[in-house]
Amino acid sequence: MTAERFLPDPFGGDPGQRLYRTGDLARHLPDGKLLFLGRLDHQV
Numbered sequence: 001m002t003a004e005r006f007l008p009d010p011f012g013g014d015p016g017q018r019l020y021r022t023g024d025l026a027r028h029l030p031d032g033k034l035l036f037l038g039r040l041d042h043q044v
Helices: none
Strands: 006-008 018-020 024-028 034-039
Antiparallel strands (some): 024 034
């Protein structure tokens, strides 16, 4: 893990919150669910 993988959280309410960029690719659906589309780096 490196610091470059931790990004500012645009959804969080607290200043300084971070998200971890995993490499998963997903779409946020209107019903609030996530649809998994695959990986950015072809890992299983």
